[in-house]
Amino acid sequence: MYGLYGHREVPSMSKDAGSLSAALAARDRAVLWHPCTQMKDHEAGGPLPIRRGQGVWLEDFDGRRYLDAISSWWVNLFGHANPRINTALSAQMADLEHVMLAGFSHLSAIELAERLTTIAPPGLKRCFYADSGSAAVEVALKMSFHYWRNQGKTRKTRFITLENSYHGETLGALAVGGVELYRDSYGPLLMDTIRVPSPDCYEREPGEDPAAYTAHRFELMLEALERHHEEVCAVIIEPLVQCAGAMRMYEPNYLELLRAACTRFGVHLIADEIAVGFGRTGTMFACEQARITPDFLCLSKGLTGGYLPLSAVLTSEEIYQAFYAEYREQKAFLHSHSYTGNALGCRAALATLDIFASEPVLERNRALAAVMARDCERLRDHPNVAEIRQRGMIVAIELVQDKRTRKTWPWQERRGLRVARRALEHGVLLRPLGNVVYFMPPYVITEEEIALMVEAAWLGINTAAQD
Numbered sequence: 287m288y289g290l291y292g293h294r295e296v297p298s299m300s301k302d303a304g305s306l307s308a309a310l311a312a313r314d315r316a317v318l319w320h321p322c323t324q325m326k327d328h329e330a331g332g333p334l335p336i337r338r339g340q341g342v343w344l345e346d347f348d349g350r351r352y353l354d355a356i357s358s359w360w361v362n363l364f365g366h367a368n369p370r371i372n373t374a375l376s377a378q379m380a381d382l383e384h385v386m387l388a389g390f391s392h393l394s395a396i397e398l399a400e401r402l403t404t405i406a407p408p409g410l411k412r413c414f415y416a417d418s419g420s421a422a423v424e425v426a427l428k429m430s431f432h433y434w435r436n437q438g439k440t441r442k443t444r445f446i447t448l449e450n451s452y453h454g455e456t457l458g459a460l461a462v463g464g465v466e467l468y469r470d471s472y473g474p475l476l477m478d479t480i481r482v483p484s485p486d487c488y489e490r491e492p493g494e495d496p497a498a499y500t501a502h503r504f505e506l507m508l509e510a511l512e513r514h515h516e517e518v519c520a521v522i523i524e525p526l527v528q529c530a531g532a533m534r535m536y537e538p539n540y541l542e543l544l545r546a547a548c549t550r551f552g553v554h555l556i557a558d559e560i561a562v563g564f565g566r567t568g569t570m571f572a573c574e575q576a577r578i579t580p581d582f583l584c585l586s587k588g589l590t591g592g593y594l595p596l597s598a599v600l601t602s603e604e605i606y607q608a609f610y611a612e613y614r615e616q617k618a619f620l621h622s623h624s625y626t627g628n629a630l631g632c633r634a635a636l637a638t639l640d641i642f643a644s645e646p647v648l649e650r651n652r653a654l655a656a657v658m659a660r661d662c663e664r665l666r667d668h669p670n671v672a673e674i675r676q677r678g679m680i681v682a683i684e685l686v687q688d689k690r691t692r693k694t695w696p697w698q699e700r701r702g703l704r705v706a707r708r709a710l711e712h713g714v715l716l717r718p719l720g721n722v723v724y725f726m727p728p729y730v731i732t733e734e735e736i737a738l739m740v741e742a743a744w745l746g747i748n749t750a751a752q753d
């Protein structure tokens with residue numbers, strides 16, 4: 287579907303004799319096992335060791351520079367080695383690096399929870415920390431299930447999820463994901479979920495209005511809710527963009543309809559904004575575009591500006607109160623990670639929120655998004671481009687073998703990998719999801735850097751389209 291190694295595909299590097307990067311890569315290959323990688327792909331070289339980062343740039347050990355057009359897996363917001371975040375972290379380190387969060391607390395965890403519950407959609411007044419996006423998803427799933435259990439609704443044990451969704455790769459998160467690439471090998475280990483077709487607008491008929499298509503697709507969700515609501519704890523979705531699912535997009539009206547239906551059927555709504563939160567789609571949170579408040583909001587990735595692993599699950603006071611009871615009632619929520627609410631992570635997140643508070647970030651992003659749209663226009667008529675879609679600071683280019691029929695190349699040909707390799711030669715880090723090339727740059731990118739990024743994609747696509 288999306289190529290053998292999906293959204294985490296690895297371009298290779300040159301093996302120049304005497305190159306420091308090549309020597310380090312050899313040491314790496316002798317001891318390391320990389321995530322989401324067929325290590326045999328690195329027989330010919332790589333992975334690429336990075337010596338330092340600055341703004342949108344990464345530099346290798348031979349002094350070559352690469353524009354990080356995908357924010358290092360979508361985590362970076364304000365550039366590498368950001369001076370404001372660096373300063374905040376140094377200060378935090380001098381005071382306190384970490385303390386366990388059970389029975390203890392610290393200023394950065396408190397302040398961050400105060401700030402997140404202030405900027406989140408109204409009604410999300412409680413903050414639970416974890417240490418990765420997947421862990422946040424696990425927390426939300428368990429909390430939803432446990433809420434219903436505490437209410438005596440023990441029949442509620444299942445989750446509704448969208449096809450083509452991605453929620454992480456621990457077993458619970460993987461089970462609610464819908465991208466076969468990640469699930470297939472582990473199928474026998476995964477809990478059973480109710481999967482509903484996605485509102486993904488790429489699939490609509492030519493000329494069909496996206497919002498009308500989205501509303502039409504919602505009928506399938508409604509059917510699932512009608513049939514299963516008594517056994518369902520929650521619906522989990524990625525608002526507006528299914529990022530790991532090849533950046534497929536849908537319209538905000540789906541979220542509005544879903545919020546109303548979840549309320550009506552007594553089912554929670556879990557919004558996984560791990561990738562789309564913090565300004566990525568044009569608003570601080572994607573849910574704002576539908577003016578909805580989910581029952582659980584999962585945040586990670588951009589939360590710390592791309593510095594440290596940290597995640598948060600925000601929920602309502604009503605849900606919190608369902609766990610608040612005498613100890614002997616055994617209603618407490620049971621979930622903990624050693625690094626829950628790590629002080630350095632919380633401080634990096636506070637520094638990130640400070641940047642949002644003191645600079646016109648969303649306004650600037652609107653201008654940058656317009657530049658990306660303009661520069662990508664030249665790709666629209668390319669014989670191998672079926673669609674260019676955009677939501678804020680995410681632009682995706684859907685490559686096909688045949689523009690008219692939208693026939694795709696066989697995944698075995700790994701055309702996306704060819705794009706990545708050619709772009710890297712041109713000094714730009716791209717990482718196509720199968721045959722979908724996308725940009726998700728840090729918000730500090732300039733107009734000139736956007737031009738370079740698009741030029742690299744153009745070269746890459748032309749190279750990839752050759753036989």
Ligand SMILES: *Cc1c(COP(=O)(O)O)cnc(C)c1O
Pocket residue numbers: 418419420421423452453454455524529530558559560561586587
């Ligand atoms: C990346 C991602 C996750 C998983 O986060 P990790 O920190 O990689 O575990 C979950 N949901 C979405 C939407 C993501 O993009």
